[in-house]
Every structure is written in structure tokens, then in C-alpha cells.
Amino acid sequence: MLNIKKHLYAENNLTAINLLLIKQTTIEEELLKRQQQVDELCIQAEKLKQLEPEKFEEINTKQNIYQYYYDLSKTEAWLGEQELYMMSEEHSKNELSTQIFIRKRQTMKQTIENYNDILCKLSDKVKNLIIDLEQSNLSCDLINEHHDLINKRQTQLNKLYTNETLKLYRLHREIDDLEQSISDRELIAGSYELGQDFEYISILLDRFAAFAQETEQIGNGCLQHANEMIHLLIVNRHVDSSHRAELKVTLNESYQDLLEMIETHLQSLKASWELHKFLHDHKEILLIMQERKNSIPDEIGHDQQSVQQLLSQYIQRIQQESKCLNGCYAGEKETEIKQKEMDVLTSWKLLQQFVDQQKHLLNDYEDLHRFFNLTRDLHM
Secondary structure, three states, X not given: OHHHHHHHHHHHHHHHHHHHHHHHHHHHHHHHHHHHHHHHHHXXXXXXXXXXXXXXXXXXXXXXXXXXXXXXXXXXXXXXXXXXXXXXXXXXXXXXXXXXXXXXXXXXXXHHHHHHHHHHHHHHHHHHHHHHXXXXXXXXXXXXXXXXXXXXXXXXXXXXXXXXXXXXXXXXXXXXXXXXXXXXXXXXXXXXXXOOOHHHHHHXXXXXXXXXXXXXXXXXXXXXXXHHHHHHHHHHOOOOHXXXXXXXXXXXXXXXHHHHHHHHHHHHHHHXXXXXXXXXXXXXXXXXXXXXXXXXXXXXXXHHHXXXXXXXXXXXXXXXXXXXXXXXXXXXXXXHHHHHHHHHHHHHHXXXXXXXXXXXXXXXXXXXXXXXXXXXHHHO
């Protein structure tokens, strides 16, 4: 019985030992695999140690690239804002607002010039990145493309600012010159000077006629050029279309008002010239008739013929001028014109009466001398 127990105990111990041996074998195999993995990790670690400087440079390069892209996006956004500002700018309606607008544009120009420093730094950063990328396996084509795009947009912005500013300066200068010219010529056209005598009004009329012709020639050219510039700005949408169209209408209306003022003053000068000519002819005919009257005793036949010439050349002209002027004037001027006409006609009638009296007197003297001659002949 005791032997059986010992046998069972030994059998159980043997089974346990076999299990332990199996576990030991399994552990040894697992350790062998782990040792192989550790060896591989050591080999990879050595490789990583060798690649560490290169990887660090690559990571640093990528970080610089991402920073460049960030700065680039900010620059693109700023350029876009400036382009929008250039395309949708405020308009000016008077001299003060124009001066304020010009100062804003000058400030903007200075801002753009200052931003060139940022673009220069980006350009230097791109050059360094390209050098780093050429030494690595990363591609630099995308960076070059973005850098070229930024340079193009900066160039376009500078060109847009320059062209826009130049057009606006030219437009404002043309408009200012044209408005000043219209204002100056309106002062001349609105003058109330109508001459004090026939010679003076003749000079005024000649000068103002030349002034009217010069104004129309120069004004038409300047107005056409200003209208073309405004039209181009409206078509290209560089400025507010409604305001520019309103400005164009205002300029044309001001110029037409000037031409109407010139025409009105020219007609006034012509009417004044006709009046002074009538007064001048009135004095002249009265003087001629007085001279003829004083010369009648010398040659009665010749003076009769001269009187007839006066009637055809002067009296009819005075009557025609008076008839034309009667419809142009009223009140005291109309009364004066009619009175001058009556004075001429009265003087003419008196001259005719005087001539007739002188003629009768000479005829009487002729008859008397003929009688004396006949009497003397009879006595002989």
C-alpha cells in the first residue's frame, strides 16, 4: 500500500516536471525571438542615429515651408484687399474732398512701398528654402510657383495703383482747368459793358466776336477730351459710374450755359452797336446838312444836287435804322430814337426850305439883273 502511494506521488511529480520542461522550452524559444527583435531594433536604432541630422534638417525645412505658406497667405490676403480698395474707391465731389482723397492715395502709396520690405524678406526666405530643398529630396516647384504668383500680384497692384492714380490726376486736372476756364470766361461773357460811343462799341464787338470764336474752338476740344476720359473710366469701372456720369452731364451743361451767355452778350453788343451807329449817323447827317446849308450861297446848282444825294444816301438810311431799332428798345431809348429820326427829318425839311428860298431869291436877283440889262440896252 505504501509503495502504491509512492508510485502515484512520483508519477505526479514527473508530469509536473514535464510541464515545466515544456514551459521552459517555450520560454527559451520566446526569448530567442525577442532577442532577434531586440537585435533588429538595435540595428534600426543605429540607422536612425545615422539618419538623425538629415531628418532634423528635413523637418526644419518643412517647418520653414509651412511658415512661408502662412506668411504667403497673409500677403495674398493683403494684396487682395488693396486690389478691392483700388477697384471700389470713394469718389470726390468738390475740391476739399478731392484733396482728402489725394492724401489718402498718397498714404496708401506709402503703405505699399513699406510693404515691399515684407515682400523682400519673403523673397529672401524663398531663396533659402529653394537652396535647402535642392539639397533634400523635396520638390521646390510649388514654392517657386507661389513666389512667382506673389510677385505678379504685387506688380499688378503697383501697375493698377499707378495707372489709376495717373488717370485720376489727369481727369481732375482736366476738369479743374476746364471749370476754371468756364468760370473765367463766364465773367467776361457776363459783362455789362456795352460801349459809350460808336468807335468804342465797334472795338468791343470785334474783340468779343474773336473771344467767342476762340472759346468755342478751345472749349470743344477740352470738353471732348474730358468726356472721353470720363467715358473710359466708366467703361473700365475704375470709379463710381453714376458719379462720373453726373460729372460729365454737369460739365456739358456748364459749357452750354457759357455758350448761351456768350451768344446773349454778343447779341447785346450787336444791338448796342446798331444803336450807337444810328446815333453816329444822326450826328453825321446833321453835320453834313449844316455844311451844305453853309455852302449853298456859293453854288446853288451844285448844292441842289448834293441835297438830293443826301436824301438817297443818308435820310433813307436813318429811317431804316430807326425802323429796325424801334423794335429792339422800349421806354426812353425808343423815345430817343424816334426823336433823333424826327430831328433828322425836320432838319432835312428846313434844309429843303432854305434851298428853295435861296433859289427863289437868286431867281429874283437874276430877273432884276436881266431887267437892268434890258433897260441899259434900250437907253443905248
